[in-house]
Amino acid sequence: MDMIRVENLDKTFTLHLRGGVALPVLRDTSLSVMQGECVTLHGPSGAGKSTLLRSIYGNYRPQRGRILIRHDGELVDIASAAPRQVLEIRRRSLGYVTQFLRVIPRVSTLDIVAEPLLARGIADSAARERAAGLLTRLQIPEKMWGLPPSTFSGGEQQRINIARGFAADYPILLLDEPTASLDEQNRKIVINLIDDARRRGTAIVAIVHDADTRQAITTRLLPLQAHGVAA
Amino acid sequence: MIEMPLLSVEGLNKSFGRQPACRDVTFELWPGEVLGIVGESGSGKSTLLNAIAGRVGIDSGRVLYRTAADQIVDLATAQESQRRHLMRTEWGFVQQHARDGLRMDFSAGANIGERLMALGQKHYGNLRETALDWMQAVEIPPERIDDLPRTFSGGMQQRLQIARNLVTRPRIVLMDEPTGGLDVSVQARLLDLLRRLVQEYNVAVIVVTHDLGVARLLAHRLMVMRRGQVVEAGLTDQLLDDPQHAYTQLLVSSVLSV
Amino acid sequence: MTLQQDYAANAAQAPLEGYNFAFLDEQTKRMIRRAILKAVAIPGYQVPFGSREMPLPYGWGTGGMQVTAAVIGGSDVLKVIDQGADDTTNAVSIRRFFVRMTNVATTEKTRDATLIQTRHRVPETPLHEGQILVYQVPIPEPLRWLEPRETETRKMHALSEYGVMHVKLYEDISQHGHISTAYDYPVLVNGRYMMRCSPIPKFDTPKLHMNAALQLFGAGREKRIYAVPPYTDVKPLDFDDHPFEVERWPEACALCGSHDSFLDEVILDDKGGRMFVCSDTDYCGERQAAGHRGHMAAPYKDEAAE
Numbered sequence: 001m002d003m004i005r006v007e008n009l010d011k012t013f014t015l016h017l018r019g020g021v022a023l024p025v026l027r028d029t030s031l032s033v034m035q036g037e038c039v040t041l042h043g044p045s046g047a048g049k050s051t052l053l054r055s056i057y058g059n060y061r062p063q064r065g066r067i068l069i070r071h072d073g074e075l076v077d078i079a080s081a082a083p084r085q086v087l088e089i090r091r092r093s094l095g096y097v098t099q100f101l102r103v104i105p106r107v108s109t110l111d112i113v114a115e116p117l118l119a120r121g122i123a124d125s126a127a128r129e130r131a132a133g134l135l136t137r138l139q140i141p142e143k144m145w146g147l148p149p150s151t152f153s154g155g156e157q158q159r160i161n162i163a164r165g166f167a168a169d170y171p172i173l174l175l176d177e178p179t180a181s182l183d184e185q186n187r188k189i190v191i192n193l194i195d196d197a198r199r200r201g202t203a204i205v206a207i208v209h210d211a212d213t214r215q216a217i218t219t220r221l222l223p224l225q226a227h228g229v230a231a
Numbered sequence: 232m233i234e235m236p237l238l239s240v241e242g243l244n245k246s247f248g249r250q251p252a253c254r255d256v257t258f259e260l261w262p263g264e265v266l267g268i269v270g271e272s273g274s275g276k277s278t279l280l281n282a283i284a285g286r287v288g289i290d291s292g293r294v295l296y297r298t299a300a301d302q303i304v305d306l307a308t309a310q311e312s313q314r315r316h317l318m319r320t321e322w323g324f325v326q327q328h329a330r331d332g333l334r335m336d337f338s339a340g341a342n343i344g345e346r347l348m349a350l351g352q353k354h355y356g357n358l359r360e361t362a363l364d365w366m367q368a369v370e371i372p373p374e375r376i377d378d379l380p381r382t383f384s385g386g387m388q389q390r391l392q393i394a395r396n397l398v399t400r401p402r403i404v405l406m407d408e409p410t411g412g413l414d415v416s417v418q419a420r421l422l423d424l425l426r427r428l429v430q431e432y433n434v435a436v437i438v439v440t441h442d443l444g445v446a447r448l449l450a451h452r453l454m455v456m457r458r459g460q461v462v463e464a465g466l467t468d469q470l471l472d473d474p475q476h477a478y479t480q481l482l483v484s485s486v487l488s489v
Numbered sequence: 490m491t492l493q494q495d496y497a498a499n500a501a502q503a504p505l506e507g508y509n510f511a512f513l514d515e516q517t518k519r520m521i522r523r524a525i526l527k528a529v530a531i532p533g534y535q536v537p538f539g540s541r542e543m544p545l546p547y548g549w550g551t552g553g554m555q556v557t558a559a560v561i562g563g564s565d566v567l568k569v570i571d572q573g574a575d576d577t578t579n580a581v582s583i584r585r586f587f588v589r590m591t592n593v594a595t596t597e598k599t600r601d602a603t604l605i606q607t608r609h610r611v612p613e614t615p616l617h618e619g620q621i622l623v624y625q626v627p628i629p630e631p632l633r634w635l636e637p638r639e640t641e642t643r644k645m646h647a648l649s650e651y652g653v654m655h656v657k658l659y660e661d662i663s664q665h666g667h668i669s670t671a672y673d674y675p676v677l678v679n680g681r682y683m684m685r686c687s688p689i690p691k692f693d694t695p696k697l698h699m700n701a702a703l704q705l706f707g708a709g710r711e712k713r714i715y716a717v718p719p720y721t722d723v724k725p726l727d728f729d730d731h732p733f734e735v736e737r738w739p740e741a742c743a744l745c746g747s748h749d750s751f752l753d754e755v756i757l758d759d760k761g762g763r764m765f766v767c768s769d770t771d772y773c774g775e776r777q778a779a780g781h782r783g784h785m786a787a788p789y790k791d792e793a794a795e
Contacts, residue, residue, distance in 0.1 A: 311644070311648070312648045315648060315650065334635075334656070337656060337660055338660060338663055338664075340659070340663055341656050341659050341660050341663070344656070344659055345652075345653055345656050348652045348653060348655040348656055348659065349650065349652030349653050350652060351652055353655065353727075353728050353729050354728060354729045354730050355659065355662050355728040355729075355730050355731050356730050358659065359663075376663075377663050377664065
């Protein structure tokens with residue numbers, strides 16, 4: 001079953017502060033991702049990999065085309081959905097993991113990871129149990145769980161963000177450089193996490209620079225050229 | 232269950248003399264949704280907030296509110312008695328300056344209990360119990376229940392104001408620069424608290440702020456106002472990460488990132 | 490007596506040369522009577538009126554005096570009390586003023602008076618139908634302490650937004666463990682309007698409830714008149730778990746032995762000597778005349794003569 005269907009997407013950034021110069025990034029880009037697939041976006045810098053990923057998440061608004069996301073069994077166009085619906089899709093169907101953790105002041109590590117589960121209505125104790133399991137798997141020492149991660153190292157913050165992204169078991173996952181600043185051991189753990197999710201049927205779209213990781217997780221490669229045309 | 236908006240503002244206009252403050256503002260607010268209104272000083276965002284709350288009259292437009300009893304009331308034309316009753320029960324208003332939103336000459340406990348007393352609660356023991364619960368919820372030491380707000384820090388005053396508003400479990404809370412005059416560390420604590428309370432009580436919020444960081448952290452959705460007009464509206468991260476309107480791009484690019 | 494006869498009688502009891510009966514001119518009296526009628530029709534509601542200059546400064550009972558002047562007739566019997574006493578400066582001055590301006594009969598006996606002007610007390614002797622009690626009011630607005638804007642307090646009255654009145658009582662309990670408001674206790678009149686009783690002790694507050702007399706309130710400086718008609722429900726505010734209570738004294742009146750009246754504490758010396766006596770001098774005197782004795786009472790005149 002196709003989980004994502006991107007159809008003829010155009011995305012141009014108009015920079016009003018630079019005299020209205022237009023930067024076309026995606027043109028007529030199409031993509032579809034099935035259950036249990038991990039599609040990796042591949043191409044030179046500026047080819048629009050992140051733009052495409054962010055558009056799929058509903059973060060960027062394209063000028064043309066549709067971005068259909070399977071939500072509650074239906075394909076919903078996230079590009080034209082109302083804000084509330086976008087939030088609802090993100091809450092239950094669509095996860096997004098970057099290498100940068102958006103730290104919320106004073107919120108503990110465990111709560112940050114458990115939050116997407118709580119938002120889906122999972123009971124407090126069950127959510128914390130699952131969060132704890134993921135943090136353990138990602139080798140975050142238990143003594144750090146109660147602390148807000150603002151003072152943690154980049155690698156620790158990244159792993160916490162990964163735990164948060166994988167906690168809710170979304171049917172669709174978007175990964176933007178999930179292993180960027182991780183050591184070898186942790187990279188392997190994350191690769192396993194991604195693989196487990198895919199085997200459970202999660203549809204994954206990823207951007208990965210590191211060739212080994214890309215090799216390890218990818219089931220299909222989508223090459224992008226400049227201006228985002230899928231080759 | 233078909234979900235309905237809690238509040239629909241339609242074509243709201245308000246001028247001060249020949250100076251338009253809100254021009255044809257239209258939007259909806261849904262239950263549990265946090266809507267941020269951003270824009271620079273003088274953009275009309277505070278006037279909009281006051282107009283919605285009925286604190287200033289409007290020139291034209293409708294402010295349709297769906298009450299807890301599931302009736303649609305146009306607050307712009309509603310009987311004053313009904314409007315005031317709703318403002319005391321189903322609505323809350325958190326002012327930028329706590330001194331405008333608190334009774335500074337009355338104790339913290341009395342401040343929290345006031346709305347309940349206005350609703351006819353006449354059991355001192357229960358009022359006190361409720362006040363203590365709320366002080367705990369907003370992280371004010373319970374032993375300060377009989378102290379005057381003027382002896383509180385700025386952050387504590389603001390938290391007291393929030394408790395005073397939430398005590399009747401309002402469905403909509405309007406906030407005008409709630410973190411405005413506070414130190415950064417105090418701001419962070421207040422923001423976290425607000426986030427938590429909004430989630431816990433499923434209250435819809437309209438928060439006016441010129442701080443895009445506050446907007447990013449609190450709001451699900453943003454409206455950008457300029458010269459009384461909404462120039463752009465959308466999901467918070469869409470608007471901040473992919474701003475379309477020239478003015479929004481200017482706002483976003485003017486933020487110092489750390 | 491017909492109205493005509495009444496006017497004639499008033500005219501006959503000519504006051505000081507050059508003054509109208511009861512000082513105020515007839516137009517002013519009519520204006521005040523209209524305000525009083527409206528006040529009676531809407532119990533507890535503050536009716537604005539055009540307060541006149543009286544030959545006393547504001548704060549000395551000018552509001553009460555104008556009400557009295559507007560309702561007094563030649564056949565009235567006037568009693569004036571200040572803090573319950575007939576013989577204090579304020580009471581004596583006002584009584585003398587009305588005698589010079591009307592030549593009406595005066596009395597110290599509550600029972601015999603048809604018209605009683607009072608400052609800060611309600612007589613102990615129950616009033617009866619046909620009597621009028623006029624209160625001197627310094628600040629008529631019960632909501633003033635929590636809302637300085639007149640436009641806003643009027644709106645609050647109009648919409649019966651009185652819940653916040655409990656905030657002050659709450660503060661009393663939180664600071665003193667009980668409702669410490671001891672005078673000018675807020676009441677709800679006829680289930681509708683919040684009213685100040687003027688600074689009477691809360692001991693007197695229950696006397697307003699279902700009183701047989703007409704109670705009129707005049708505030709000269711604030712230019713307001715309000716009323717509690719006979720047999721009107723007057724309910725003091727309280728909390729379910731801190732009900733309204735009147736003050737009690739550890740002793741009885743040292744002169745008449747009364748346990749049921751409002752007592753003033755009198756310091757006798759600088760060694761801690763003190764006594765409690767009735768604040769209502771007429772009530773105390775009547776009880777003594779009837780043979781009641783407190784522990785410090787002098788023997789009654791007749792007995793002493795023997």
